[in-house]
Amino acid sequence: MPDLTIKPVAAAGNKLILQDQAGGAVLTTADSGATLANGLAIGTPASGTLTNCTFPAGHVLQSVFNTEDTQASVTGNSLVTAIAGAITLSNASNKILALWSIPFVIYSYGGSSNTTGTVYGGFQVVSSGTGVSAETKKWGSYTNAQGLYGFAVGGDVEERNHKSVFTGCWVFTPGTTNATTITVQGGGYNDDTMAVNNAGGDTPYHGHSQIVLQEIQV
Numbered sequence: 496m497p498d499l500t501i502k503p504v505a506a507a508g509n510k511l512i513l514q515d516q517a518g519g520a521v522l523t524t525a526d527s528g529a530t531l532a533n534g535l536a537i538g539t540p541a542s543g544t545l546t547n548c549t550f551p552a553g554h555v556l557q558s559v560f561n562t563e564d565t566q567a568s569v570t571g572n573s574l575v576t577a578i579a580g581a582i583t584l585s586n587a588s589n590k591i592l593a594l595w596s597i598p599f600v601i602y603s604y605g606g607s608s609n610t611t612g613t614v615y616g617g618f619q620v621v622s623s624g625t626g627v628s629a630e631t632k633k634w635g636s637y638t639n640a641q642g643l644y645g646f647a648v649g650g651d652v653e654e655r656n657h658k659s660v661f662t663g664c665w666v667f668t669p670g671t672t673n674a675t676t677i678t679v680q681g682g683g684y685n686d687d688t689m690a691v692n693n694a695g696g697d698t699p700y701h702g703h704s705q706i707v708l709q710e711i712q713v
Contacts, residue, residue, distance in 0.1 A: 502524075503524070507526060508526070510523055510524050510525065511523075511524040511529075519532065520532055521535070550712045551712065552712055552713055553711065553712060554711070555592075555709045555711060556585060556589070556710040556711070556712055557582070557585070557710045558707060558708070558709045558710075559580055559582045559707070559709075560580075560705070560706070560707050560708075561578065561579070561580040561705070561706050561708075562578070562704065562705050562706075563578040563579075563692060563703070563704045563706075564692055564694070564702050564703045564704070566690070566691070566692045566693055566694065566702060567690070567691055567692065568688055568689060568690035568691070569681075569682060569683060569688070569689055570683050570686060570687070570688040570689075571683055571684070571685055571686055571687070572682075573682060573683075574619070574680040574682045575680060575681055575690075575691055576678055576679070576680050576691075577597045577599070577618075577679045577680065577681055577692060577704045578595065578597065578678075578679050578704035578705070578706050579676055579677065579678040579679070579706070580593075580676070580677055580706040580707075580708050581624075581674050581675065581676045581677075581708075582674070582675055582677075582708040582709075583672065583673070583674045583675070584669065584671070584672050584675070584710050585672065585710065586672065586712075586713075587669075587670055587671050587672050588670075588713050589710050589711060589712055589713050590667065590668050590710075590711045590713060591622070591666065591667040591669060591675060591677065591708055591709070591710065591711070592664065592665075592666055592708070592709045592711050593620065593665050593666075593667060593677045593706065593707070593708050594662075594663075594664040594706070594707045594709075595661075595662065595663060595664075595679050595704070595705065595706040596660055596661075596662045596704065596706075597618070597660065597661040597662070597679055597681065597691060597692075597704045598659075598660050598691070598692060598693060598702055598703070598704065599658070599659060599660070599661055599681055599690060599691045599692075599693070600656060600657070600658045600689075600693050601614045601616040601656070601657050601659075601683065601687060601688070601689050601690075602614060602656035602657070602687070602688050602690070603656075603683075603686055603687040603688065614656065614657055614683075614687045615683070615684035615685070615687050616681060616682060616683050616684060616687060616689045617633065617634055617681070617682055618633075618634045618661050618663075618679065618680065618682075619631055619632065619633045619634065619679075619680050619682075620632045620634075620663070620665055620677065620678070620679050620680075621677070621678050621680070622667045622669060622675055622676070622677055622678075623675070623676050623678065624671070624673055624674050624675045624676050625671075625673045625674075626671040626673045627669040627670070627671055627673060627675050628669055628670040628671070630667055630668070634661070634663065661681070666711070677706065677708055679704070679706065691704065692704050
């Protein structure tokens with residue numbers, strides 16, 4: 496059958512208004528397009544993609560997940576990368592919520608400057624990318640010529656090793672829709688060694704680092 500077309504008289508500002516029984520406007524047309532009333536029950540779409548939608552502040556718009564099991568270590572004043580992940584924001588004003596879990600071992604077997612049984616180390620999480628407002632968040636008291644010093648763990652004087660998991664979260668503001676990379680790095684202090692993603696023995700989580708990046712609506 497032919498299409499049924501309903502429209503107002505062709506003049507600027509004329510509208511077609513569909514009302515419910517109480518006289519409330521359900522649909523109101525404009526010169527181009529239309530507006531549905533708030534609070535309409537539209538049911539559950541079988542499929543489809545919503546475009547040009549604005550979600551309330553705090554909503555998660557997308558999530559990126561990455562794992563890493565490459566074992567690596569560094570001694571003293573250097574950094575070793577445990578894991579990295581990248582996400583591209585849909586709006587430069589939005590933020591990135593980063594969450595991570597890093598299995599690590601900090602040790603100093605026979606270190607010449609460590610005779611107390613205490614080992615030292617720390618972590619930092621950095622954002623980077625083209626046009627990204629780079630940020631560095633340190634989980635450490637300070638960084639000097641001897642390395643990243645974030646925590647001290649007492650142990651056996653002869654063995655001096657500590658196994659644990661570094662977990663945390665932080666909100667980054669890259670200020671761009673270019674890809675943003677979030678990298679988690681660890682370091683030892685003086686002659687202490689930081690090893691990440693270790694497997695075997697009683698190392699937590701069998702050597703798999705994990706990172707989750709979420710775009711948060713502002």
